[in-house]
Amino acid sequence: MAGALPDGEPVPDDGSLPDEATREVGKDGFAVYVHVPFCASRCGYCDFNTYTASELGGGASREEYADTVLAELALAARVIEPGRVDTVFVGGGTPTLLPAGDLARILDGIDRTWGLAPGAEVTTEANPESVDPAYLRELRRGGFTRISLGMQSAAENVLRVLDRRHTAGRAPRAAAEAGEAGFEHVNLDLIYGTPGETPEDFAASLDAVIGAGVDHVSAYALIVEDGTRMAGRMRRGELPYPSDDVAADRYLAAEAALSEAGLTWYEVSNWAQPGGECRHNLLYWTGADWWGLGPGAHSHVGGVRWWNVKHPVTYAKRLAAGTSPGHARETLSGDDRHMEDVMLRVRLRDGIPLDRVDATGAARALADGLLEPGAYDDGRLVLTLRGRLLADAVIRDVV
Template sequence: MAGALPDGDPVPLDGSLPHAAAAAAGRNGFAVYVHVPFCASRCGYCDFNTYTASELGGGASRDEYADTVLRELRLAQNTINPEKVDTVFIGGGTPTLLGADDLGRILEGIDKTWGLAADAEITTEANPESVTPEYLRTLHRHGFTRISLGMQSASPTVLRILDRKHTAGRAPEAAREAREAGFEHVNLDLIYGTPGETADDFAASLQTVIEAGADHVSAYALIVEDGTRMAVRMRRGELPYPSDDVAADRYLAAEAALTAAGFDWYEVSNWAKGADARCRHNLLYWTGADWWGLGPGAHSHVGGVRWWNVKHPTAYAKRLADGHSPGHAREILTDDDRRVEDIMLRVRLRDGIPLAGLDAAGAKQALADGLLEPAAYAEGQLALTLRGRLLADAVIRDVV
């Protein structure tokens, strides 16, 4: 499970925001994130705020969870009034452990509260083994337009090391079922650099993704977080630690295979088949929009105020049952905080960020090191080369 939440300023019991922040809600776009904290089992690498049935005991109920989220939504309605909701993303955990009709009720509640845009993007995450064709059809009837499936790998060996429960063939099968159910967009998630993964394993994973008909791929290097079962195994010497060189090789392999198959990168770890297949929800995060995070441990940002909910589902439900905000703490970002965060996120995008306001010496050095596109630089824009994408964090440090 994730570590302790950060401290911050107290959140008012009614969840109210400073007037200027509330008035600005949705000015640059507005998204809703819904966190579903339930999992059937815990993957060895996972440190998300999620809970299996044995970890929760009798403290929280899946059956009542949608109603609890709707209580937070009613409180949110009294706090801000954005013009519309551009995107909704339900993540976890495994959202599809809830009934499809429960996810539909949450979506309906969001629509009744703030109003969904006519072209709103509606996404849910899912584990491949947690959905069926009928479940997917029901989700689509409720208005879901996009699904993100946690494939991670096509190798049975790698899936076993990651403690994933689905078979190697289930993820592409689920992707095809989602297409048949009417989903406009299907994403498959990959993790690369797992101990024991070979270059051939990853090549097979990429080929599986391409053949599955997904129009979006997210690929992330394995990060081993303290407190996870995988970290314990590595400290014991049961598994080797991930290699940065191997991760770089895997990334280059992903870029080559996906580009050849008609995908284009638009963020360092994300590829899409055409601009309309890009994840609009994540783009709102990356370009400074506002969002409300519903659920235990969920983070929100509105008008320069960021807050985060209490972590445990039982504490979250109790706060709302008492008529109080589930907010644990918040912070009001300074102009400099927002500038730095904007740079950190936008540098990773294909479109990059204007050079104005960046550290000129750092940008010039990054250009000399082959990390920036010369043509974009000449036009006053910072955009990463392929090598720059491999060293994006270093570029960010140089230009902030």
């Protein structure tokens, strides 16, 4: 389970927001995130706000979860009127541990409350072993257009270290089943740099995602979070810590293989075929508003950010009492919003206008070969391949 939530200003019992925050809600796009906090088992590297049956205890159930989320949606409807919802993303946890009908019911509630925009992107995450063709067909009939499958690796030894439950070939098969069910967009997630992973293991993973024919691939370096089972194994010397050099080699391998296969980077850790970009994440990365439904979910509207109580039992009790599940909130200053805008946009293929960043830091990054000269001449900061490897350093220089 994730660590403690940060403190902040109290959230009013009715969840209301300042008038200045809601005045132009949705003007730059509006998204809904739905958090499903259930997992069949906990992966050794995971510190997300998720719960297995043994961790959850009594007082919250999967069977009642959709109704609880819809209760928060009803509260949200009294707070804002965004006009339309451009994207919906159901994450977790493992959302597909809920019946497909429950996920469709939540989506229908969002549509009835705020209205889905024509052509809205609707995504759910899924573990490969948690779906089958019939389930996928029901999701598609329920209005889902995109699915993101947690593949992580095509190597059995790597999956064992990560405590993943699916077999190496299951994720590509699930991706094929999603395509057959009519999903317009399919993503496969990879993790690289796992202890024991060889270059050949990662090459096999890249071959597998390319062979699956998906239009989107996410690839992230393994991050070891304090408090996870994997962190404990590393402290005891059972596993080596990840290597930055190995992670850089893996990233270069991903860029070479995926770009050759027609998938272009559009964010440092994400590649897509033209039109396959995740529109929901792009809304996050470009400063749009969104409401997060579910325990521990974060929201942002008009410069006000808040986060819900973490535990599903507490979340359900708050809503049953007719009060907001918000734990705390903060009002971002102009400087805060600028800093976050730079941090996110620098990672995008479209980059950021040079007049939004520190000129001295940008000039230094250009001299170091971290920025594209042509884009720089046109007044934009865009990372080179080497710049992507050092994106955090570039961000520190130009904020």
